[in-house]
Each structure stands twice: as C-alpha cells, then as structure tokens.
Amino acid sequence: MARNPSTDPPADLLGPVQGEVSWFCCGTAWGPCSSTGKGACGTCNSGSLQHAWPNASDACWSITRPDRCGVNLSRRTCGFRHRTTSLCGGASVVTTIADCGPQTDLFCGERSCCGSTCANNRLIDLTPAAYSRIASLSTGLRPCEIATG
C-alpha cells in the first residue's frame, strides 16, 4: 500500500489551509452523475452537506496524491467534519467526509483568485448542496480556506 511519503507535518495540523474548492455529484442522480455511486464511504448524496477529502485512506491517498503538489494533508476518515470558508465574502459551510477526492495531483499548481486573495491546488470537493451555500454552482471552482469543523 502507498504510504504518505512526505516527512513534513500535514499543513492542516497547525491551522486552516487554503486551496481550491469545486463540487461533484454523488448518490442517486441524473445525467453523467448517475454512475457515480455513493462514494468511498457509501453515504454520499448530492443533497447532503458532505465533501470529498484527498486523504480519507491509504488507497485514497495513492489516487489523489496532494504531496505531488507540495501539500501534505492529515488522514481524516469518513464522517470527519471540515469547515470550508469562501475566501470571497467569508460564507462557510461545515460538512462531513463522504468520499475520496479531488484528484489533486492532476491539477497541480492550478490557482484561483478572488480580489487580491489567491489559493493553489484542489484540496476539497463539496456536494452541490454544500457548495451552493457558499458560492453559485455555475462558478465551478473557487478559492477557499479549510479548517476542522
């Protein structure tokens, strides 16, 4: 099994981390989402306040690999609470881990800005219900701050 190879302490142990937030669908759904399923935790639903986390298990980490983008994140498992705060306006939502994702390494170095504040790398994906509490779904991708909820 792939282990977390970085020796640095996880960035989110010391305080909130900044990164990009997007949204994904899960659970019973229409359209291209219909094949997604209930996520790695078996509980994921688009209408619930949930999120995907890149370090939900060893197997999950070996897929998402945020360390390849220079970000080390703590192991947090199904049901763990995170607060995601929009860097644009300060709206926030508390959600629980329900899936593995996003695939941080495939978007390494990507950057989103709001005003003069920017954040790098995809660190969290919210369900549509959760994302639409802090931004419009049509924005697709926003900078955010992630803390423990």
Add this chain to the structure above:
Amino acid sequence: MHGIAASQPYVIALFLVWAGLMKLLSRRMRAGAGHTALARLAGPARAVPAFRLVALAELAVAAVLLLPPLLPLEAAAAAALCAGFLAYLVYAHVAAPTASCGCLGAHSRPVDLRAFARAAFLLVASLLAIPADPGPPLATLALAEAAVLLALSAELDRHWLIPLRRLLVRLRRPLAAPPPAEVPLATSLHLLYRSPAYCSASAQLTTDVQDTWDEDGLRFVVYGARERTAVFAVPLTGDDPSAVRVSLVREPTGV
C-alpha cells in the same frame, strides 16, 4: 485450415508472456493492485499474491504452448485460461464497474468493450489451436492477429493511439473557430469573480445571475441580494478586476 491452428499458440503465448511478466515485474502494477477488480474478488490484502499466482499460470501455459510438441491438451488449457479471463471480466464489469482489470499493465480505466473483445479473441484463438495441425504456422496471419490484439489493448494506447489522435488534432484543428462576435458571458463573469467589488458583495448575494446586458462598453450583471439587488458593471475590454464597479440597490418599484 492448414497452418491456422499452428499459428495460434504463438499469438496466445505472446500475450500470456506479456501479461505474466507485467504482473510479476511491474512495480506500478503491484502498487495499483488494490484498485483492480481482482482485489474485490480476492480481498485487498490478497490482491498481490493472487496476481502472482495468475502470472505463474499464464507463464506456465505460455511455456507449454511454445515448447514442442503441441498437444491438444495444451491448447485446451489455454482455452480454459482465456475462458477464465472472460468470466473475470464479466465479474469485474458487474461487481466493480469502476475498477480496472489489471490484465496486461497498470492503468486505471475500467473494463470496457475492448477488454471483452480481446479476451474473446484470445479464447477463439485457443479453441482454433486445439485440432492437430501438421501445417507450418502462417507468419502473416500470426502478425495480423497480434496487431488486432495490440490495437484492442487499452494499456498500449498511450504509445500509439494518443500520439496519433494528437497528431490528427494538430493537423485538422477541430476546435479552431473564428473569434466570437461578442465577449462570452463566462469571460466577464471570470473577471467579475476576481474583482474586489464581487469579493466585497458576494456575502450578500442570494441568487445566481438574474439579468445581464451590454451598454457603453460595459456588461451589467444583476444578482439578487436578499431584499436588495446587486448590480455590477464589468468592462467588456481589458483584464483589470479593479475596474469592476458594484452597487447595492433597493429593488426599484414602480418602474
């Protein structure tokens, strides 16, 4: 039929040797064993030993196929192995539709029609090899069959299919289009999202875009903001987020 049956063992053995060596030697494949359908079937902890066992079976069958004399029993063993592959693919498709098969190399794509076609092709080839065939192998036939099997192998796409498609895209430029007459709304919205004006007002916004229109070199974008209306003026030219203006207005009445 002269030579057809005699050609099949070489084609089958080529693929079995490839599959066996990849399972035994590829570090990437071992690392990804947990994401394959075999891990679902045998359990994640037993995925790697199960892969080694299958690899040894593949290499053993390949060896007996290549070493003369060719007996019908050897071809029957290959057919049984290929039938097993096909059954495994059906299992993977049903029980773990998002998992990869882990057949001939490390890749993350789930089992698709090409994987089924390849396994079926190998099964038919093994069945063709069962009758005794005194004729010499047909090199052209064996090469053609190997080419078909290689083309059906998604594991090799990155070596030929993707470069070929990239080349065709470069030559044909299928996305080339004249610049649009109007600035796409998404362009203005992206500038808006990056602006200090939007950042300061976004906590007030309760809807997505309600209305938008262009006037005097500006694109006006209207959002609902609780009992009020937020109206932004975004320049249609330039890329300066600080040039975006905003106003929060009590919804006009009697207009």
Add this chain to the structure above:
Amino acid sequence: MRSRRDVLKSAVLGGGAGVVAATALGSLGPEAAFATTSGPELEPGTPDPDFVEGRIRSIKDNTLFVLGSNMVFHRIRVVDGTSLWKLGPVPFDQAKPGDGLYARGVRMPDGLLAAESVWLNIVNIKGHITNIKDQTLHLDHNGKEVLCHVVAGKSVAIRSDAPPSADLSMLKVSQHVQILGAWRPDTNEVDIATVFSPH
C-alpha cells in the same frame, strides 16, 4: 418611465435613488460587505432542507414539480427574483419537463421551496480528454464517454488564473480537465460552459 435596467445602470455608474452601498471603483465598505444574517447552522452530513435535486416532471404556472433521484417529490416556486441557469442565465420558459436541476431557496412551512436559484442540467465533471473531433471533446469520465460540445459564443477555457479564452484549441488529447456545462437530457452529451485546466 425608466426601465429597470436604466435604474440599475444609473445606480452602479452614478449612484441614484435606493442605493444602499456603492463604489466608483473597488469594493464596498465593510458595513455592507458583512451586513449578513446567517441562518442556523445545519447538522453536517445531513440533507439540506433548502436544497433540491431531481428532474422536472411537469410545470404549472410558476411551479416546477420535481421528482428527486431519491424518489421524493418536490414543488419549487419560481418568482421574479429567481435566477435560472441553463448554460447561462435564461428566462423561466427555458425550463422543460425532463430537465435535471439543482435548486436552492427557502423551504416554506407547507414544504414548497421558494427558489432563489435554479440550475438546470448543470454538470461539473472531471476526466481525461480521449479525443477531439468536430468542435467536440470526448471525455473519459469515470470510465464512461461523455461528448462535450463547444458552443460558439458561450464556451470558454480557463487555464489556472489566466483570463478565459473563447479559443479552445489549446486543449490536448489525454489532458485532464474539469468541464462545467449543461447536460442534454437523456444523452451522454454536454454543452460546454467552461473548461478548467491546470496548464
């Protein structure tokens, strides 16, 4: 009589009747920015009562009758201030039976959702581009092929924090992208609003 657009235009350009907070350039003052009233915090992990997911079964007057994918029925009231999105802002008559939707609003005591925003057929999918043909990206999304059509005048590509481009010809086969777009109901096809790519 001045149109609503004229009133709003003069408000943002020169200030006018009813302006609560405005800027010539730049941001609003902090009192406007943070004058928000946040509702009670919901239990994380549970369904959000002010959010609806499903497909439109029928439309009567200004009400959408929606069957959730979890087989729960919802009534959604669309009013003048409701925003509707279908590859961009659209009027109410663009909502059709069969459309998928997400909606956010305020749940009334009788169970009706008074919608603030309705997003019709919106999808936000990630995957590898497997081929590019005839203004169409073939996307491998979770092992399924999704055909993503470029719509002239609407589709843009955003590479990291660079300005969006209406020219999508920089996209490459095998590249990993996120596509925000509008699903064509009952097909595996999507019209592209935005393609996000890291480089």
